[in-house]
Amino acid sequence: MLEVFIFATLNGLVTGLLLFMLASGLTLIFSMMGVLNFAHASFYMLGAYFAYSISQYMGFWAGLLFAPIIVGVLGAGVERYGLRRVHQLGHVAELVFTFGMAFLIEESISFFWGTDTKNYRYPDILNFPLFTLFGQEFSAYRGFMIGISIAIFIGLYYVLTRSRIGIIIQAAITHPHTVANLGHNVPLIFMGVFGVGTALAGVAGVIAGPVLTTFPGMAAVLGSIVFVIVVIGGLGSLAGAFIAALLIGLLQSYAIASDVGVPDLLNLLGLSFERSHPLNDLWTLTLPQVAPILPFLLLVLVLIFRPTGLLGKREQ
Amino acid sequence: MLEVSDLHAYYGKSHILQGVNFNVAEGEIVSLLGRNGVGRSTTLKTIMGEVAPQGSVKFKGKEIAGKQSFEIAQMGLGYVPENRDIFPTLTVSQNLILGMKSTKIRGRWSIEDIFNMFPILGERADVDGGVISGGEQQMLCMCRTLMGDPDLIMIDEPTEGLAPKIVQQVAKLLQEIAKRGVAILLVEQKLSIALKISHRLYVMGHGTVVYEGTPDSLMQADDVRAEWLEV
Numbered sequence: 001m002l003e004v005f006i007f008a009t010l011n012g013l014v015t016g017l018l019l020f021m022l023a024s025g026l027t028l029i030f031s032m033m034g035v036l037n038f039a040h041a042s043f044y045m046l047g048a049y050f051a052y053s054i055s056q057y058m059g060f061w062a063g064l065l066f067a068p069i070i071v072g073v074l075g076a077g078v079e080r081y082g083l084r085r086v087h088q089l090g091h092v093a094e095l096v097f098t099f100g101m102a103f104l105i106e107e108s109i110s111f112f113w114g115t116d117t118k119n120y121r122y123p124d125i126l127n128f129p130l131f132t133l134f135g136q137e138f139s140a141y142r143g144f145m146i147g148i149s150i151a152i153f154i155g156l157y158y159v160l161t162r163s164r165i166g167i168i169i170q171a172a173i174t175h176p177h178t179v180a181n182l183g184h185n186v187p188l189i190f191m192g193v194f195g196v197g198t199a200l201a202g203v204a205g206v207i208a209g210p211v212l213t214t215f216p217g218m219a220a221v222l223g224s225i226v227f228v229i230v231v232i233g234g235l236g237s238l239a240g241a242f243i244a245a246l247l248i249g250l251l252q253s254y255a256i257a258s259d260v261g262v263p264d265l266l267n268l269l270g271l272s273f274e275r276s277h278p279l280n281d282l283w284t285l286t287l288p289q290v291a292p293i294l295p296f297l298l299l300v301l302v303l304i305f306r307p308t309g310l311l312g313k314r315e316q
Numbered sequence: 317m318l319e320v321s322d323l324h325a326y327y328g329k330s331h332i333l334q335g336v337n338f339n340v341a342e343g344e345i346v347s348l349l350g351r352n353g354v355g356r357s358t359t360l361k362t363i364m365g366e367v368a369p370q371g372s373v374k375f376k377g378k379e380i381a382g383k384q385s386f387e388i389a390q391m392g393l394g395y396v397p398e399n400r401d402i403f404p405t406l407t408v409s410q411n412l413i414l415g416m417k418s419t420k421i422r423g424r425w426s427i428e429d430i431f432n433m434f435p436i437l438g439e440r441a442d443v444d445g446g447v448i449s450g451g452e453q454q455m456l457c458m459c460r461t462l463m464g465d466p467d468l469i470m471i472d473e474p475t476e477g478l479a480p481k482i483v484q485q486v487a488k489l490l491q492e493i494a495k496r497g498v499a500i501l502l503v504e505q506k507l508s509i510a511l512k513i514s515h516r517l518y519v520m521g522h523g524t525v526v527y528e529g530t531p532d533s534l535m536q537a538d539d540v541r542a543e544w545l546e547v
């Protein structure tokens with residue numbers, strides 16, 4: 001029982017940190033633009049594909065370094081030459097633009113790389129069990145995913161809260177006019193935040209690609225959950241996104257690891273049903289089976305009981 | 317130093333500024349007076365490019381109408397808006413750091429300077445900007461703009477809603493600003509400190525300048541005060 005719990009916690013941590021890497025950029029970009037960037041997960045997918053291609057020639061580590069940079073530059077370009085122009089037309093136009101980008105990126109990926117699953121693998125040096133507990137192995141690559149995520153978050157936290165540029169960025173996101181009046185190049189700051197946000201999504205893609213499989217649907221798989229996290233955490237709240245990402249990562253992981261289901265509940269109540277019962281599927285439902293819908297269930301509950309999200313502020 | 321000629325501005329279809337003309341010379345203290353709603357704040361916002369300008373605004377001899385706010389600020393034009401946009405989650409010192417345009421240039425003002433002038437801000441250096449008093453926020457807001465070392469500072473109703481004691485402090489700071497060779501464009505509704513410190517005054521009414529003079533001449537012009545200023 002204990003080993004199940006420990007491994008589920010570690011795996012939940014891996015997923016949670018990965019989700020936060022996407023959600024942090026998305027929520028920052030939301031505070032800045034005022035709309036959700038529907039193409040955010042597409043940059044995550046681009047990260048995986050670029051890293052896959054680079055790794056074919058130069059190895060995994062070169063992909064880890066260069067793919068996020070390429071994705072970040074692309075993201076900055078999308079902000080500079082796309083979103084900034086569309087912004088003048090209002091929020092609906094921006095939303096439609098990001099939707100369009102998401103489709104464009106997905107179709108381009110199928111076009112250039114094909115629709116099959118890529119054999120993108122992590123390097124052999126990380127292909128060993130980090131430790132063995134109660135006879136179960138925890139892979140070094142998962143440990144590496146945890147390590148690199150935490151390192152990036154500490155770095156970002158330090159820059160955002162301790163440095164002068166971080167102070168300017170924080171202020172520019174909520175009060176762009178005031179910060180511009182103080183002589184700071186706010187359009188450049190926005191482009192930078194967009195670039196770093198998409199680069200983070202790129203990093204997530206690079207490190208998730210080998211474990212979650214690299215295929216053209218990977219953006220859709222994670223994209224909706226990342227939206228759920230940003231909404232549950234409270235739109236624009238980094239701390240909220242962090243809590244929500246870990247919450248959902250752990251919740252899903254525990255649900256998958258747990259071996260309980262409706263039959264156990266029914267046994268507990270001393271009930272049982274015939275296999276031929278028309279609702280047999282419902283009576284035999286197990287927690288691992290419902291794990292994928294838990295984030296959405298949580299979303300509905302949060303929206304009912306706390307419409308602004310966990311740490312969100314009230315709309316002005 | 318600042319020359320505004322035939323400046324027009326619109327909010328949607330409403331024609332708010334209808335040909336505003338005035339100027340401020342180097343080191344001069346000039347007040348822009350008028351009743352609520354005549355367009356004084358809009359004039360400042362239009363100069364800063366926050367509202368789209370039509371007409372000409374020259375700063376240090378260069379046309380700035382059509383430039384972006386941050387470019388105008390970088391040229392040395394400081395602006396303290398009327399809403400006192402202090403960042404509530406940043407500390408008092410962080411708010412001041414935010415005003416610095418770069419860490420390299422040393423201007424007329426330093427954080428130590430400001431804490432010497434206003435020890436109360438120094439004592440609260442690490443307190444969040446959101447929890448200090450309204451008067452302290454006003455001081456902080458003006459000092460934050462000074463940290464960018466402007467050559468002309470435009471200040472929108474700095475005494476609005478403040479206790480008389482704090483109004484005195486604002487007046488003291490304005491005089492210190494002038495002493496360091498910074499020109500001031502002061503927007504006010506009340507005459508009190510404007511008459512005391514200004515070299516010249518303009519009075520606005522309905523989107524244009526309706527009177528130009530000195531504190532002495534305005535004191536004599538009872539009709540102007542009655543028509544455009546007193547309530």
Ligand SMILES: Nc1ncnc2c1ncn2[C@@H]1O[C@H](COP(=O)(O)OP(=O)(O)O)[C@@H](O)[C@H]1O
Nearest residue numbers: 327330332350351352353354355356357358359
């Ligand atoms: N954001 C805005 N949208 C529409 N009208 C505005 C806006 N801000 C100000 N106005 C109008 O413009 C006029 C001038 O306002 P303002 O420049 O703030 O005057 P003052 O600062 O002299 O009190 C007023 O009639 C006001 O109602």
Ligand SMILES: [Mg+2]
Nearest residue numbers: 356357358398
């Ligand atoms: Mg006003």
